[in-house]
Amino acid sequence: MKRQTTASTCCYCGVGCGVLIEHDGEQILGVSGDPTHPANYGKLCSKGSTLHLTGDLAARALYPQLRLGKGLARARTDWDSALDHAASVFARTIAEHGPDSVAFYISGQLLTEDYYAFNKLARALVGTNNIDSNSRLCMSSAVVGYKRSLGADAPPCSYEDLELSDCVMIVGSNMAYAHPVLFRRLEQARARRPQMKVIVIDPRRTDTCDLADLHLAILPGSDVALFHGILHLLLWEGWIDRSFIQAHTEGLAELKNLVRDYTPHRVAQLCGISVAQLQQCAEWVGTSPSFLSLWCMGLNQSTAGSAKNSALINLHLATGQIGRPGAGPFSLTGQPNAMGGRETGSLANLLPGHREASHAGHRAEVAAYWSVPTLPESPGLSAIELFEQVNSGKIKALWIACTNPAQSLPDQQNVRAALQACPFVVLQEAFATTETAPFADLLLPAASWGEKEGTVTNSERRISHVRRAIPAPGEARPDWAITVDFAQRLEKHLRPGQASLFAFDQPGQLFDEFKQLTRGRDLDLSGLSHALLDHLGPQQWPFPQGATSGTPRLYVDGIFPTTSGRAQFIAEPFCAAKEQRDAHFPLTLITGRLRDQWHGMSRTGTAAQLFGHVSEALLSLHPDELQRQHLNAGDLVNLKSRRGSVIVALASDDSVRPGQAFLPMHWGDRFLKGGVNVLTQPAFDPLSKQPELKHSGVRIEAVELPWQFFALVEGNVQQHFEALRPLCEDFAYVSLSLAGRERPALLIRAACAQPPAPQRLQEIDLHLGLDHGPVLAYDDSRRAIGKRVRIEQGRITAIRLAGETLARHWLQNLWLEGRVDAQLRPWLLAPLSAPPGAAGANPGAQKTLCNCKNVSHSAVCAGIRSGLDLQGLKQQLGCGTQCGSCVPEIKRLLAAKVRPSAITS
Ligand code: SF4
Numbered sequence: 001m002k003r004q005t006t007a008s009t010c011c012y013c014g015v016g017c018g019v020l021i022e023h024d025g026e027q028i029l030g031v032s033g034d035p036t037h038p039a040n041y042g043k044l045c046s047k048g049s050t051l052h053l054t055g056d057l058a059a060r061a062l063y064p065q066l067r068l069g070k071g072l073a074r075a076r077t078d079w080d081s082a083l084d085h086a087a088s089v090f091a092r093t094i095a096e097h098g099p100d101s102v103a104f105y106i107s108g109q110l111l112t113e114d115y116y117a118f119n120k121l122a123r124a125l126v127g128t129n130n131i132d133s134n135s136r137l138c139m140s141s142a143v144v145g146y147k148r149s150l151g152a153d154a155p156p157c158s159y160e161d162l163e164l165s166d167c168v169m170i171v172g173s174n175m176a177y178a179h180p181v182l183f184r185r186l187e188q189a190r191a192r193r194p195q196m197k198v199i200v201i202d203p204r205r206t207d208t209c210d211l212a213d214l215h216l217a218i219l220p221g222s223d224v225a226l227f228h229g230i231l232h233l234l235l236w237e238g239w240i241d242r243s244f245i246q247a248h249t250e251g252l253a254e255l256k257n258l259v260r261d262y263t264p265h266r267v268a269q270l271c272g273i274s275v276a277q278l279q280q281c282a283e284w285v286g287t288s289p290s291f292l293s294l295w296c297m298g299l300n301q302s303t304a305g306s307a308k309n310s311a312l313i314n315l316h317l318a319t320g321q322i323g324r325p326g327a328g329p330f331s332l333t334g335q336p337n338a339m340g341g342r343e344t345g346s347l348a349n350l351l352p353g354h355r356e357a358s359h360a361g362h363r364a365e366v367a368a369y370w371s372v373p374t375l376p377e378s379p380g381l382s383a384i385e386l387f388e389q390v391n392s393g394k395i396k397a398l399w400i401a402c403t404n405p406a407q408s409l410p411d412q413q414n415v416r417a418a419l420q421a422c423p424f425v426v427l428q429e430a431f432a433t434t435e436t437a438p439f440a441d442l443l444l445p446a447a448s449w450g451e452k453e454g455t456v457t458n459s460e461r462r463i464s465h466v467r468r469a470i471p472a473p474g475e476a477r478p479d480w481a482i483t484v485d486f487a488q489r490l491e492k493h494l495r496p497g498q499a500s501l502f503a504f505d506q507p508g509q510l511f512d513e514f515k516q517l518t519r520g521r522d523l524d525l526s527g528l529s530h531a532l533l534d535h536l537g538p539q540q541w542p543f544p545q546g547a548t549s550g551t552p553r554l555y556v557d558g559i560f561p562t563t564s565g566r567a568q569f570i571a572e573p574f575c576a577a578k579e580q581r582d583a584h585f586p587l588t589l590i591t592g593r594l595r596d597q598w599h600g601m602s603r604t605g606t607a608a609q610l611f612g613h614v615s616e617a618l619l620s621l622h623p624d625e626l627q628r629q630h631l632n633a634g635d636l637v638n639l640k641s642r643r644g645s646v647i648v649a650l651a652s653d654d655s656v657r658p659g660q661a662f663l664p665m666h667w668g669d670r671f672l673k674g675g676v677n678v679l680t681q682p683a684f685d686p687l688s689k690q691p692e693l694k695h696s697g698v699r700i701e702a703v704e705l706p707w708q709f710f711a712l713v714e715g716n717v718q719q720h721f722e723a724l725r726p727l728c729e730d731f732a733y734v735s736l737s738l739a740g741r742e743r744p745a746l747l748i749r750a751a752c753a754q755p756p757a758p759q760r761l762q763e764i765d766l767h768l769g770l771d772h773g774p775v776l777a778y779d780d781s782r783r784a785i786g787k788r789v790r791i792e793q794g795r796i797t798a799i800r801l802a803g804e805t806l807a808r809h810w811l812q813n814l815w816l817e818g819r820v821d822a823q824l825r826p827w828l829l830a831p832l833s834a835p836p837g838a839a840g841a842n843p844g845a846q847k848t849l850c851n852c853k854n855v856s857h858s859a860v861c862a863g864i865r866s867g868l869d870l871q872g873l874k875q876q877l878g879c880g881t882q883c884g885s886c887v888p889e890i891k892r893l894l895a896a897k898v899r900p901s902a903i904t905s
Pocket of ligand 1: 010011012013014015016017043044045046048049178179180181182
């Protein structure tokens with residue numbers, strides 16, 4: 001078929017980059033950045049530029065599947081039977097236990113039209129406010145921050161403000177990894193305007209710090225103290241905008257009383273920084289002509305998330321740094337359409353059009369628009385509360401859409417117990433391989449990126465029209481269509497004989513109905529339509545009827561959507577994070593992101609290329625902390641919190657401070673037995689109800705797991721993954737990942753105290769294709785050592801090392817190189833940590849630094865050692881010349897004059 005291009009957007013982070021999808025009408029063949037999209041002007045990061053390599057069909061949900069008993073396997077069914085069954089179970093549950101006995105848990109991945117359909121289903125048809133989104137884990141503290149301080153959940157800035165600002169403060173965000181294309185814009189702006197100051201506030205020294213003039217490595221959770229300390233200095237030095245405060249704000253007197261106690265010495269002590277650093281930070285904030293703050297999960301995922309957001313916004317109000325170019329508080333959203341969810345009211349406490357579910361007038365307005373007598377009054381359950389109520393048996397039917405709570409919610413043991421106990425779990429999902437999928441009684445296959453149409457709103461309030469390039473595979477359907485179809489069937493039970501509330505055939509109809517609920521509200525987007533977006537391109541709300549362009553900046557007139565029209569200073573004292581270090585749990589566990597993975601890895605975890613930079617779950621500890629605990633990089637340890645434990649390998653990493661530990665958030669139970677969120681805590685902010693995923697008390701215990709296992713198998717990685725992961729369940733430590741590019745492979749590392757039964761290895765060998773054919777084998781049953789290497793057409797295609805795995809790195813490198821020299825063959829099964837002739841050095845597995853150009857870490861190090869600078873490396877190796885995601889790390893290596901190129905495990 002003819003090659004075509006369809007304009008759409010990236011489905012990962014909230015930057016909302018425009019993407020051109022190349023396809024032939026049936027398959028997606030490639031992607032490139034959309035040069036006309038104002039979010040990215042043609043740029044994509046390492047994740048966006050590999051979108052076409054993700055979403056392996058073998059991982060997709062293709063047909064509805066149903067089981068009629070918890071102990072049974074799901075069987076394929078048809079859509080009519082599936083949705084009729086779901087409608088009758090929901091109707092029966094509602095009839096017997098009331099509308100609040102069912103719940104919907106949805107996602108920032110959904111399109112606005114999908115969200116709207118779910119909201120109307122829950123509130124207007126079912127009559128419950130039990131609809132919450134995974135945005136609760138992501139942005140709900142920012143929502144509260146904006147609403148309390150400024151009057152509406154509306155980020156006031158535009159991306160162009162990054163380029164116009166004189167002082168940019170990045171707080172609690174590894175922007176270089178989490179919002180890379182915006183970070184590139186900032187880097188370029190800084191190169192053009194070197195006088196711009198960049199302050200990074202983060203407990204870790206991340207790649208984002210590469211751009212920082214000042215890095216404040218504050219103690220985790222101490223942000224409110226820091227912001228109050230900055231305000232203390234702003235007031236003391238007179239670095240405030242008195243006329244702005246007088247004309248446009250309220251509440252400074254009370255706040256002044258509070259921050260009087262936040263003296264520089266006290267704050268420096270609370271935050272673990274120097275007084276000089278604090279003073280420098282306050283001076284730049286207070287004296288720069290324009291001041292912009294950017295933040296993400298470091299502020300939001302906290303028991304004091306709302307207070308942190310408001311304390312930061314206080315700085316903008318005190319300095320009048322809002323509503324003008326290069327200035328303002330600007331949250332970076334984690335998901336592609338978290339904003340659309342907030343607009344459509346997809347958190348339990350909201351209603352469409354930035355309304356409140358607790359507000360009788362708002363309920364009446366929406367009920368009248370939807371032509372239903374009333375909307376439910378009883379408060380809905382937020383994510384953590386919702387799963388607690390599932391666990392307690394109050395929620396008896398749960399509909400999960402496009403999200404993976406068995407990976408992403410904290411306190412996983414309770415979440416999984418809840419999912420296991422819930423009488424009826426529906427999962428509407430594009431991927432059949434997520435950690436949540438085994439809990440589904442009914443699995444409904446959903447269309448995914450490139451396969452559905454609708455709209456998304458990015459961090460700067462810009463709405464893009466997402467277009468469909470190819471049909472969804474199998475019987476998968478767009479999320480809005482599944483929801484509407486289910487609602488129409490449920491109506492027959494709940495509103496027999498009445499006109500349908502869900503007469504939608506196209507997503508544009510949902511958008512047109514939704515937009516009228518924004519008319520006259522702060523986010524008024526009633527002037528937009530899918531057709532207008534096609535005509536004008538992506539637009540920023542408000543965009544009222546009759547507008548000809550969107551609104552780049554809010555509050556330029558100093559009038560805020562509060563009752564008084566004035567912005568509010570919020571005076572709340574610093575409260576430490578819930579779990580402080582103590583004798584039992586002496587380390588603080590911080591979670592965060594990897595450069596090339598996204599959230600729960602249901603999509604990025606299908607592309608081997610995206611494991612090139614970081615190939616497995618590693619717990620980062622400072623070298624001094626390792627020494628203090630008599631541990632070494634590569635050791636396996638039992639990492640324990642008050643809720644659970646995981647066994648994980650250690651990495652030496654001086655970017656974390658002693659007393660802290662860092663584990664990426666992405667690794668769920670599929671990739672690391674147990675998954676990171678068995679450790680994290682469900683305690684949440686009292687206002688935003690966002691859990692403190694970023695901060696848990698942990699301890700490390702040494703483990704003795706002498707029996708080690710390593711396997712590699714090339715090809716059909718998803719099928720191998722699904723077959724082999726359950727066979728590893730008995731091992732104490734299990735880590736799975738992918739490797740390679742053109743020839744992807746599945747890798748397994750495992751360990752346990754005792755060797756497994758020989759039969760288990762035979763089962764594994766069967767799936768690895770090591771039970772027959774051209775296989776080199778070695779067995780020493782007395783020592784429980786067994787090795788297999790399969791060689792086909794002169795190259796390795798599968799490896800299994802059991803009991804002794806010294807050769808795993810160089811065998812993996814041989815596989816990657818696609819050759820086995822005749823002289824090496826006799827040594828493939830030997831207990832050698834390096835190939836003969838390599839002078840005993842353990843080469844380590846190769847790490848890819850630049851994913852776009854496939855340039856290894858060791859090649860960059862060699863280039864630096866030969867005297868190349870950044871420009872020289874770019875020219876000779878090509879690294880850093882495409883998406884630029886690797887540039888901060890290359891700069892760090894240059895600055896360090898190349899530390900040893902060894903991998904840390
Ligand atoms: Fe996608 Fe990267 Fe752009 Fe985020 S920055 S939207 S992940 S391409």
